[in-house]
Amino acid sequence: MKKIPFVTKEQIAEITKTYPTPFHIYDEKGIRENARKMKKAFSWNKGFREYFAVKATPNPFILKVLQEEGCGVDCSSLTELMMSEACGFKGSDIMFSSNVTPAAEYKKAKELGAYINLDDITHIDFLEKEAGIPETICCRFNPGGVFKMGTDIMDNPGDAKYGMTKEQLIEAFKILKTKGAKRFGIHSFLASNTVSNDYYPTLAGILFNLAVEVKEATGVEIAFINLSGGVGIPYTEDKEPNDIEIIGEGVRKQFEEIMVPNGLSDVAIFTELGRFMLAPYGGLVTKVIHEKHIYKEYIGVDACAVNLMRPAMYGAYHHITVLGKENEPCDHKYDVTGSLCENNDKFAIDRMLPKIDMGDYLFIHDAGAHGFAMGYNYNGKLKSAELLLKEDGNVQLIRRAETPEDYFATFDFCDIFKK
Numbered sequence: 001m002k003k004i005p006f007v008t009k010e011q012i013a014e015i016t017k018t019y020p021t022p023f024h025i026y027d028e029k030g031i032r033e034n035a036r037k038m039k040k041a042f043s044w045n046k047g048f049r050e051y052f053a054v055k056a057t058p059n060p061f062i063l064k065v066l067q068e069e070g071c072g073v074d075c076s077s078l079t080e081l082m083m084s085e086a087c088g089f090k091g092s093d094i095m096f097s098s099n100v101t102p103a104a105e106y107k108k109a110k111e112l113g114a115y116i117n118l119d120d121i122t123h124i125d126f127l128e129k130e131a132g133i134p135e136t137i138c139c140r141f142n143p144g145g146v147f148k149m150g151t152d153i154m155d156n157p158g159d160a161k162y163g164m165t166k167e168q169l170i171e172a173f174k175i176l177k178t179k180g181a182k183r184f185g186i187h188s189f190l191a192s193n194t195v196s197n198d199y200y201p202t203l204a205g206i207l208f209n210l211a212v213e214v215k216e217a218t219g220v221e222i223a224f225i226n227l228s229g230g231v232g233i234p235y236t237e238d239k240e241p242n243d244i245e246i247i248g249e250g251v252r253k254q255f256e257e258i259m260v261p262n263g264l265s266d267v268a269i270f271t272e273l274g275r276f277m278l279a280p281y282g283g284l285v286t287k288v289i290h291e292k293h294i295y296k297e298y299i300g301v302d303a304c305a306v307n308l309m310r311p312a313m314y315g316a317y318h319h320i321t322v323l324g325k326e327n328e329p330c331d332h333k334y335d336v337t338g339s340l341c342e343n344n345d346k347f348a349i350d351r352m353l354p355k356i357d358m359g360d361y362l363f364i365h366d367a368g369a370h371g372f373a374m375g376y377n378y379n380g381k382l383k384s385a386e387l388l389l390k391e392d393g394n395v396q397l398i399r400r401a402e403t404p405e406d407y408f409a410t411f412d413f414c415d416i417f418k419k
């Protein structure tokens with residue numbers, strides 16, 4: 001599907017008068033419309049809730065927008081819990097799906113009344129000792145082996161550090177029951193960034209059958225099944241996006257076939273999507289500041305991998321639009337690079353684009369999730385601002401750009417940087 005930026009060159013020219021590039025910009029309208037579609041697709045399930053994976057876009061203003069659309073939050077660290085608390089999420093608004101969890105994080109999650117999702121059977125004693133066992137508790141399942149859909153191998157759970165085996169999960173439920181837990185959840189995340197309407201229904205089938213087995217083996221009350229993250233987006237134009245309505249219907253079919261006949265029709269479905277909720281509704285806007293002609297043609301921009309790490313880290317493709325040149329032919333081949341002293345700092349390699357001129361603005365698509373969030377400070381580069389394009393067309397600053405003072409703040413115990 002053709003990728004069209006949600007801002008025009010004229011809008012960006014206006015915005016940069018107040019907020020210089022580079023910056024991330026998010027589309028409130030797109031976020032809200034998508035969240036509503038998501039909710040509607042699963043409205044057949046009474047207890048359905050999407051718990052937005054905070055790690056994808058940890059910004060309180062974004063969390064507030066999703067909160068208004070009825071979402072909860074999925075956290076996996078102390079600061080994510082703190083941010084969620086500050087936004088007014090509490091109790092059953094919060095899933096805590098962590099792994100290798102420090103004691104302080106379990107304490108905080110318990111104090112907030114969050115749903116705690118245990119990554120391992122050994123965490124039962126750890127949690128009991130550090131924070132106590134809550135009445136509702138969730139365990140994360142890892143089926144091992146390879147995860148297939150039809151004949152396609154989607155991912156390799158047998159190699160993943162997450163979750164417990166089926167035997168451990170059943171044992172964990174029995175132990176938790178003796179320790180006072182009353183309601184139980186089952187969670188699993190088997191494949192990342194799936195562009196297929198079959199992923200959730202396939203996963204649901206596996207987890208629903210497991211729920212039936214667990215109920216028979218332990219007699220516990222299953223309160224929810226958490227399908228977690230993994231419904232993805234197409235980063236390239238040659239693929240079509242997932243259809244959440246079809247996905248919701250696919251899960252419903254499995255629910256009616258497996259859960260309903262086994263007396264599990266009251267079980268709630270939870271999701272923990274990050275990418276699907278935000279990625280297409282955020283873009284990284286950067287200005288062309290250099291060009292270089294050596295063995296290849298290079299375009300140098302004022303953003304770098306610090307602002308969007310996925311291309312450098314995974315070789316991920318992010319579509320690029322040269323703003324104002326949407327309809328010009330892509331007849332120039334460029335490497336689009338940032339300024340890090342690392343040759344993998346390239347937003348695009350051998351990319352066909354319209355002829356680029358100094359001062360052009362590039363819109364790097366699908367940066368709304370796992371974009372700003374993965375940022376780092378290598379080479380002393382500073383993180384950019386985040387802006388929200390409001391439904392009324394105004395632009396709101398939702399995170400200021402870092403300053404050198406922020407960068408040096410961790411030396412505040414000494415006086416080297418004191419003026």
Ligand SMILES: *Cc1c(COP(=O)(O)O)cnc(C)c1O
Nearest residue numbers: 053097228229230272273274275
């Ligand atoms: C990362 C993560 C998610 C969100 O994944 P997406 O690919 O962004 O949908 C959900 N749950 C857990 C436990 C995660 O680690």
